[in-house]
Every structure is written in C-alpha cells, then in structure tokens.
Amino acid sequence: MTGVVKLRAGGSHLQQIPNDPRHLEALLDFYAGAGVDCFLQDDPVDWVALTRAQAAQRAQAGSQVASSAQPQQPRQQTPASNFQGQATAPPVPAAPIAAQIGAVPPASMGQSPVLPDREIIAAARDLAASAPTLDELRNCLSAFEGCNLKLTAKKLVFADGNPEAKLMFVGEAPGRDEDLQGLPFVGRSGQLLDRMLAAIGLDRSSAYIANVVPWRPPGNRTPTPQETEICKPFILRQIELVNPDVLVFLGAASAKTLLGVQDGIRKMRGRWMTYPCKGREISAIATYHPAYLLRSPLEKRLSWRDFLAIKQKLGEKAAD
Incomplete structure (x- = not known):
C-alpha cells in the first residue's frame, strides 16, 4: 500500500x-x-x-572578521x-x-556555502574570461569557491578527449562515476557514447567532451538555474578555447543553456543550428543524451541518424 x-x-x-x-x-x-x-x-x-x-555579521564586521577567532553567532x-x-x-x-x-x-x-547572486555570477565571468588557456581555465575552476556544488562533489570534472579536436560534446552535469574519476562520461552512458563514436569511425582522441556544470549535484539531481548560471561562463570560455568546427549538445539541457532555445529535445534533435563564437558561427546540433538512450533503446535509431549527420558535417568542414 x-x-x-x-x-x-x-x-x-x-x-x-x-x-x-x-x-x-x-x-x-x-x-x-x-x-x-x-x-x-x-x-x-x-x-x-x-x-x-x-554572512551578514561578517559583512558588518568588515576586515576585522578575517582576524577574529570568535565564532559567528546567528541572528x-x-x-x-x-x-x-x-x-x-x-x-x-x-x-x-x-x-x-x-x-x-x-x-x-x-x-x-555561498548565496548565489549577481556578484558571484559576475565574478565567475571575470575569472573565466581571464583564462588564456584550457589549463589555466581548469586552475581557475579548481580555485573558484562560488558554486556550492563543489562542497559535496568529490572531484572537479573538467573535460576529456583532445582539445585540438574539431568535434566537441557538451552534456549537462557529471554523475557518480564521473565524480569518482574526475572525467566526463565514463559510466554506462559514457561507454555508450564511446560505442556511438566508434560507429562513425571516431574515438575520444577525435573529440573533446565537457559539461555545463563541472561538479556532480548531490544525488544526481538536476542543477538549479542558479548553479547553471554560475558555471555557464566557464563552459562558454571552454568552447571558445577549443573552438571546434562542430558542437554537439547531449540532451536538451545543455542546448537550452548555451543556445537559449526553449524547444524540447524531440523537436530540437537532428536540426542543425549555429553557435556564435569568436566572430564565427559553429555548426551545432542536439541529440539524445546517452543516459536517455539506455532507458529508451528504441530511440537509438534517431541518434544514429544524428551521428551520421555529424560525420558528414565534419567531412564537409574538412573539405572547406
């Protein structure tokens, strides 16, 4: 009952x-x-x-709080x-x-813990913009204290694959296996992604893989809009530094965050879009997240079409 x-x-x-x-x-x-x-x-x-x-008491005390050894008392x-x-x-x-x-x-x-506000988001933007390389961007994220997900995550999940690749995948957030290893898409969904890449003659050395949110949300919950907005400047800068020819959104969440679209994944997938980056337009496409395909294997046929389109687009870009 x-x-x-x-x-x-x-x-x-x-x-x-x-x-x-x-x-x-x-x-x-x-x-x-x-x-x-x-x-x-x-x-x-x-x-x-x-x-x-x-936090309110620390703000009132100013710089004296940093040198004070007395515990803070709540209101x-x-x-x-x-x-x-x-x-x-x-x-x-x-x-x-x-x-x-x-x-x-x-x-x-x-x-x-911090309270997400405009100042934190502005600080994230400034910090991400100051990173001239991917290694520096990783260091900036490691030192960034503005996202509370860092408190519960075990590791920073920055990226995997080849930063010189012309193909880049972006998911939403890491899961348990990714949190343990510090690499994106290494669990069951990652293994499926590897097989999908192999089906079109590619592997992780031919692609660069990242997430919008680099820390695992507790219990694999969906990141809040505030958490996503705080982490967004870092993935934007990551895409700029990689500067791929083809950008693939794994699932609707990453596409909605980075493209500002509101369509669901069923309506969005398989349709070529453009992502503006550094004065050029990157060919972008959304497809089903591998985790969804594990739950709905019949949809793999549609993802197969998407990956064939990705392979064709890469060939066209290489020929230009």
Whole structure:
C-alpha cells in the first residue's frame, strides 16, 4: 500500500513524499550524495539560515572578521509555529550544536556555502574570461569557491578527449562515476557514447567532451538555474578555447543553456543550428543524451541518424 511519509524540513515546515520504495531510495541516495551518513539529533538545523546570519555579521564586521577567532553567532529569530499551531523553539546557534553533538557546521569546513547572486555570477565571468588557456581555465575552476556544488562533489570534472579536436560534446552535469574519476562520461552512458563514436569511425582522441556544470549535484539531481548560471561562463570560455568546427549538445539541457532555445529535445534533435563564437558561427546540433538512450533503446535509431549527420558535417568542414 502506498501512503505518505512526512519529513520535517527547516524546523517549521513539512515535506510530504510518497511512501514508495523508489521515492525513498532516491531520497536516501540524495542524502548520501550530500554527505549525510547518520542522524545526529531529532530536530533539523537550517544551516543555510545560520550561514546567512553569519554572512551578514561578517559583512558588518568588515576586515576585522578575517582576524577574529570568535565564532559567528546567528541572528535571533522569532519563534515559528508548526503545522499544529504550536510554537517551536528558534534554531540553536551553530557553536553550541557542534559542541553538543560533535558535528562541524558547514561554515567551519574550510569553505562556507555561498548565496548565489549577481556578484558571484559576475565574478565567475571575470575569472573565466581571464583564462588564456584550457589549463589555466581548469586552475581557475579548481580555485573558484562560488558554486556550492563543489562542497559535496568529490572531484572537479573538467573535460576529456583532445582539445585540438574539431568535434566537441557538451552534456549537462557529471554523475557518480564521473565524480569518482574526475572525467566526463565514463559510466554506462559514457561507454555508450564511446560505442556511438566508434560507429562513425571516431574515438575520444577525435573529440573533446565537457559539461555545463563541472561538479556532480548531490544525488544526481538536476542543477538549479542558479548553479547553471554560475558555471555557464566557464563552459562558454571552454568552447571558445577549443573552438571546434562542430558542437554537439547531449540532451536538451545543455542546448537550452548555451543556445537559449526553449524547444524540447524531440523537436530540437537532428536540426542543425549555429553557435556564435569568436566572430564565427559553429555548426551545432542536439541529440539524445546517452543516459536517455539506455532507458529508451528504441530511440537509438534517431541518434544514429544524428551521428551520421555529424560525420558528414565534419567531412564537409574538412573539405572547406
């Protein structure tokens, strides 16, 4: 029988999820991907709210905060009410909680979560534009602290393949296998991509492969629009530095992000488009993501047509 499981979230709200093994398994996988491995206390703590308070105090303190050894204290919050109308206690400050349960709040883990805003996006643009080479761009991404996905990811997934190749693939974000190895498309979907390349006489030495988002989202969830926007300047610069003749979007997400189109993948795939880059127009095409083809093998016939079109386009470019 399928019922409803109620989970407390944020201290004062309830989140309802279906009591179905698949949903529960997905939720547990999300928590595991985010680094949660045990329950420490009965009531949850909104670390993001504490981080906002600490950020506000750091902004008021200015440069003195950097040299101060005193822990940050959150703002006093008014008591909230739960779903039964009963008053609930305000969140406990981070330092006492850490002392009571032996946990370390995110703000003291070497890098604090950040609130995505226009300043962070502008900083990402400036940093990406300052990279003259792909190696420098990788270093810039490794040092970039503006995306919270870096907190939960194990490795930066920058790129794979030949940076001198005339063919470039762009996906959305890495998964579990990619996060472990630090390379894009190395899991089951990556193995299928390798076979698809081999079918048209190519391999990874003939292509360059990257993602819009270079860090794995917890639990393989979809990146938020803010996370995508923060990472977007780096993939734009990556495409500029590779400067391919043919650009292939694996799935609709990367095409929508980089081309600004709103069509779904069924309507978009197989249609040649143009991607403006460094004063020239790159031939671009979208095709099904290999992960989707693993779930829907009947669609492989359409991807085969796309890859034949890619092979033909590369031949035309080489002949020009």
